[in-house]
Amino acid sequence: MAPLAHADRVRDLGAYQGVRTNQLTGYGIVVGLPGTGDDNLDYVTQAMRGVSGRLGLQLPPGVSPGLKNAAAVMITADLPAFAKPGQRIDVTVSTIGKAKSLRGGALIMAPLYGADGQIYAMAQGNLAVGGLGITAKDGSSLTVNVPTVGRIADGASVERAVQTGFDSGEVLRWNLFQADFMTAARVRDAINTRFPQTASVEDGVTLALRLPDGADRRASMMAAIEMIDVTPAETPAKVIVNSRTGTVVINSAVRLSPAAISHGKLVVKIDEKPTVSQPGPFSRGQTAITPNSQINAEEQAAHVALFKPGASLSSLVDALNKLGVSPSDLVAILEALKEAGSLKAEMEVI
Structure with missing residues (x-):
């Protein structure tokens, strides 16, 4: 049977609760910069002492190393749903001090934390920077794009998986991207037409789905539900x-x-x-x-x-x-x- 006119797929109207990306953040040091780093900022010096200590090198007390070739950075990444240990994800590296450019730098191994304070990935690698910053001897400068933000493709290795619970809960919830009682009711009716007595509306956003036990059977049914065509309600004026x-x-x-x-x-x-x-x-x-x-x-x-x-x-x-x-x-x-x-x-x- 041909799909209804102006119909959208269920997967375009909402998403399963818990099946989502998670944000990760971390703090690290980028080294190898050609004199465009943070120089002698205290938090860079402390971080370098910590890195040196992990490698067995103890810096003399009271001595502040020259760090023109290093910069303190914040690291951000998105952990996809169902990511497993050993998989690689992209990371974005941004300066937090007075570093002028990250071009040519390399990120030293740094942990990435989730909102619960646990380590979920480890990041390290050479940065790809799309910006360019140049300073002349007379003080004039030229900046193209943003040289203080870089990216490392596949720069982090996942160390811990996030449990979604999609295969164990008795009821799996599906949420609309935009609250609408009419759209929620139409999605419920479309799902129950294909799989009787499966969906019920909890509110203007959420549908409760009673799915079979077992990850394989449940995943197959979830995939079929996502491809069902539904005509959403007309948007409010x-x-x-x-x-x-x-x-x-x-x-x-x-x-x-x-x-x-x-x-x-x-x-x-x-x-x-x-x-x-x-x-x-x-x-x-x-x-x-x-x-x-x-x-x-x-x-x-x-x-x-x-x-x-x-x-x-x-x-x-x-x-x-x-x-x-x-x-x-x-x-x-x-x-x-x-x-x-x-x-x-x-x-x-x-």
């Missing part, structure tokens, strides 16, 4: 206004009640042309300035747009284009329509 850029986005669900819009501009122009009176030679007169102002007011022709009941987004856009409104005028018109009770939509300013 919403107008998004970006106050910084003046961008206005109106979705297709916006409707208008009967309304009339009049839009025009009044331009006032003031020209100052003072007259200078110069006294004659050898006279006792003084130079005088006589003000001379010219004020002109011009009102551009106002246009009126009439909207019939249930006017759609296309009607609104066509009318506003004919009025020739700017983004700031458009925001003012939409706000006035909402205050008048004609605009049936939620306005959100970001």
Whole structure:
């Protein structure tokens, strides 16, 4: 049977609870820099003492090593769901001090921690830096992109797996990306049509799925559920206004009640042309300035747009284009329509 028109797959509408990525962070040292490091920052010195101590090298007490070729960095990575020990993940390395560039550096082995404080991966490797920073002797400098952030492909080895519990729990929960009771009900009905008495709605986001025991059977059923086609509910009417850029986005669900819009501009122009009176030679007169102002007011022709009941987004856009409104005028018109009770939509300013 052909899929329904405008239908989405279940996997595009939500995700299984617990089957997700986890963020990892760590602190480390990048060495091998060509004089673009943090120099003698205290936390770099302490970190280098710790690294040297692990390698059996004890630095003399009270001596601060020159560290122009080293930089203190923060390491971040995403641990995918079901990642197993021995697998490799990418890491991003960013400076936290005054290092100018990480180009040419190598990250010394550093642990990556999860939110629970446990070590889940170990990171090490040579950095790939897309930015470039150059400084001349006279103090002038040139920076291309961001040279203080680098990346190491497959730079960390997973040391601990995260338990998701997808194969052991009696009920597996599936969450919508956006809360909607109608969409949740349609997903439930679609799943129960394919697998009777499997899904039930817990709230506007979550469905409880009763799946068979065993990882193999449960994974097969989860894969089949993800590919079921569902027609989601129409999105709520919403107008998004970006106050910084003046961008206005109106979705297709916006409707208008009967309304009339009049839009025009009044331009006032003031020209100052003072007259200078110069006294004659050898006279006792003084130079005088006589003000001379010219004020002109011009009102551009106002246009009126009439909207019939249930006017759609296309009607609104066509009318506003004919009025020739700017983004700031458009925001003012939409706000006035909402205050008048004609605009049936939620306005959100970001």
